[in-house]
Each structure stands twice: as C-alpha cells, then as structure tokens.
Amino acid sequence: MTEIQIDQELDIRGEVCPFTFVKSKLALESMDSAKVLRIITDYEPATDNVPRSMQAEGHEVISIADNNDGEWTIVVRKK
Amino acid sequence: MNLTEEQIQRYSRHIILPQVGGIGQQKLMDAKVLLIGAGGLGSPAALYLAAAGIGKIGIVDFDKVDISNLQRQIAHGNEDIGRWKTESAKNTINGMNPDVEVVEYRVPINAENAMDIVSQYDVVVDGTDNFPSRYLMNDVTVWLDKPLVYGSIFQFDGQISVFKKGDGPCYRCLYPFPPPPGSVPSCHEAGVIGVLPGIVGSIQAAEAIKIVLGIGDPLIGRLMIFEALEMKFHEMKIRKNPECPVCGDSPTITEPIDYEEFCGVQVGV
Numbered sequence: 001m002t003e004i005q006i007d008q009e010l011d012i013r014g015e016v017c018p019f020t021f022v023k024s025k026l027a028l029e030s031m032d033s034a035k036v037l038r039i040i041t042d043y044e045p046a047t048d049n050v051p052r053s054m055q056a057e058g059h060e061v062i063s064i065a066d067n068n069d070g071e072w073t074i075v076v077r078k079k
Numbered sequence: 080m081n082l083t084e085e086q087i088q089r090y091s092r093h094i095i096l097p098q099v100g101g102i103g104q105q106k107l108m109d110a111k112v113l114l115i116g117a118g119g120l121g122s123p124a125a126l127y128l129a130a131a132g133i134g135k136i137g138i139v140d141f142d143k144v145d146i147s148n149l150q151r152q153i154a155h156g157n158e159d160i161g162r163w164k165t166e167s168a169k170n171t172i173n174g175m176n177p178d179v180e181v182v183e184y185r186v187p188i189n190a191e192n193a194m195d196i197v198s199q200y201d202v203v204v205d206g207t208d209n210f211p212s213r214y215l216m217n218d219v220t221v222w223l224d225k226p227l228v229y230g231s232i233f234q235f236d237g238q239i240s241v242f243k244k245g246d247g248p249c250y251r252c253l254y255p256f257p258p259p260p261g262s263v264p265s266c267h268e269a270g271v272i273g274v275l276p277g278i279v280g281s282i283q284a285a286e287a288i289k290i291v292l293g294i295g296d297p298l299i300g301r302l303m304i305f306e307a308l309e310m311k312f313h314e315m316k317i318r319k320n321p322e323c324p325v326c327g328d329s330p331t332i333t334e335p336i337d338y339e340e341f342c343g344v345q346v347g348v
C-alpha cells in the first residue's frame with residue numbers, strides 16, 4: 001500500500017455534529033485542489049456523517065480508521 | 080478567510096450548504112445592502128439579512144414608529160412607539176446580530192441624496208410604499224448599475240422582481256411613468272393583511288442573499304405575483320422595453336426626479 005501524503009491535519013476532538021463537518025469543510029476550503037486533509041475526531045457519529053457530507057460535495061474520502069483509543073482518523077482529498 | 084469560533088457556530092447552517100460554505104459566508108459578511116424603508120417589507124428583510132450576517136445594512140427611513148405600524152412591521156415593538164424607525168430597526172438588528180454594521184439615514188430619499196447613498200452599497204432592497212421613492216430608486220440603480228430587489232404589497236397581494244441593468248428590464252420598462260396622483264388608492268385607504276409584507280419582504284431578502292452569493296436564479300426578467308387569499312404564486316415574464324425612458328435605447332430621463340408624494344401600487348401589467 002502506497003503511503004498517502006498528508007498536507008494538512010485538523011484536530012476536531014471535542015466537537016460534535018454539525019461542527020465536525022463545519023470545521024472540516026472550512027479546513028478544506030482553505031486548501032488547494034487535490035490536497036489531502038487528515039481529520040482526528042473523538043465523536044463516533046462523525047465517522048459516518050463527515051465522510052458522507054464530504055462525498056456529497058464531491059471530495060474523495062480516502063480512509064476512515066478506528067484508532068482503538070476512542071478516536072478516529074478520516075482522510076479526505078479535496079476535489 | 081478568518082471566521083471566529085463564534086461566527087462558525089452562528090453561521091454553521093450556512094457553511095454546511097454546498098452553495099454557501101465558509102467562502103459564501105465571507106461574501107455575506109463583506110456585503111453592503113441598502114434597505115429603502117424600515118416598514119412592512121423592510122422589517123423582515125432587515126431581520127433576515129442581519130441574521131444571515133450581511134456586513135453592512137443601510138436603512139433609509141424618515142418616519143417614526145406608530146402603533147398602527149405594529150400589525151405588520153416586525154422590526155419594531157411597543158416600546159419603540161415614537162422612536163425613529165431606523166433607530167428601532169438598528170436596535171432590533173443588533174440585538175440579534177451585533178456583528179452587523181447598521182447605518183441609519185433619517186432622511187427622505189430624494190433626487191439630491193439618492194445617488195450618493197446608493198453608490199455606497201452593493202444591492203438595494205426597495206421596501207417603499209410610495210411612487211416617488213420607487214421611481215427614484217429604479218432610475219438611480221440603473222445609472223449606478225446596482226441590482227434592485229423590488230417588492231410591493233396591496234391588500235392580500237404582493238409583487239416581487241429583481242431589476243438588473245444589462246440582464247433584464249427595469250421598473251420603468253413595465254410602468255414607464257407614475258400614474259396620476261389620486262388614481263390609485265393611497266396607503267391610508269389601502270388595508271393590508273399583516274403577514275403579507277412578511278412573506279414578500281422575506282422573498283426580497285432571499286433574492287438579495289442569492290445576488291450577494293451569486294447562486295441560483297434571481298427574479299430577473301420575471302415578475303412574481305403572490306395572492307394570499309388563493310395562496311398562489313404566479314409568475315410572468317417581463318421584457319426590457321427598448322423605448323424605456325431610463326434603460327431604453329434613447330433614454331429621455333437622465334437625472335433624478337422628485338415626483339409629487341403619493342403612494343399605492345400599480346395593478347394590471
């Protein structure tokens with residue numbers, strides 16, 4: 001598996017919906033096209049909601065991983 | 080783009096929208112919208128524009144709040160009776176959203192001040208109830224190339240359109256000159272169901288917001304007619320009139336005009 005280069009990281013631990021998506025979207029808007037954002041969340045519903053909303057806006061969800069410590073990592077590439 | 084944590088929370092339902100986002104919210108916060116009138120139409124328009132985070136809202140009104148206004152002019156309350164409408168509206172707006180800069184113009188809009196005031200804004204929302212102001216705003220926004228969001232109400236019926244030079248007709252393309260005074264019911268004779276300006280003014284706010292964001296299809300070249308009793312919206316196409324005295328091929332009106340003061344709406348297009 002090729003290593004994906006992360007261009008920016010966003011820590012939204014402590015945030016709940018809809019702010020998990022709101023802050024992720026704001027971060028993506030400030031990035032260039034095709035750049036990759038890694039999002040760290042401790043709010044499990046965000047692992048469904050954030051990727052779904054990202055895909056709906058045309059971005060590529062690369063991975064959703066359970067870190068097994070009450071935190072999750074979502075990796076998205078900006079369209 | 081530098082939204083504060085509080086702004087992110089406040090505008091989160093905008094930011095979530097694919098058509099808005101943080102970029103669109105910033106456009107709203109940078110926008111300057113002028114309201115002509117803080118009455119029936121101006122009240123809901125002012126409140127929704129302020130809630131949306133429009134950066135600067137200018138309000139032109141030379142009236143004071145009267146108890147008979149409160150049946151429909153929701154920017155004002157009982158304790159505002161006797162205050163300037165601009166002051167009362169500013170107070171209501173900033174109570175809801177302190178980020179909005181409200182500029183009060185406690186003057187009658189006229190041929191002398193209209194160009195100067197309008198030139199400082201991006202979009203004009205016409206909430207006047209009288210012909211002189213309506214014609215003046217039409218002419219001035221044509222000359223200054225500013226989009227004009229038109230609304231008017233009469234009893235149970237409302238009209239809404241957007242006039243934008245180059246893209247569609249203006250108000251004078253529809254009605255080249257005001258009707259003679261006395262030929263239409265005056266504001267004092269014409270009743271209005273209180274919720275009607277709430278609907279029409281809210282549609283005007285929606286159009287102003289879309290124009291600022293550059294999204295969707297504004298009511299350019301379309302006159303929307305709302306009938307509350309039947310609860311129906313109709314729409315008619317309106318075309319640019321090559322003989323229009325202001326935006327036509329050989330304009331005959333080239334300077335602001337102060338028509339004799341009277342009010343009402345023109346019906347039957």
Ligand SMILES: [Zn+2]
Pocket residue numbers: 248249250251252253320323324325326327
């Ligand atoms: Zn015209």
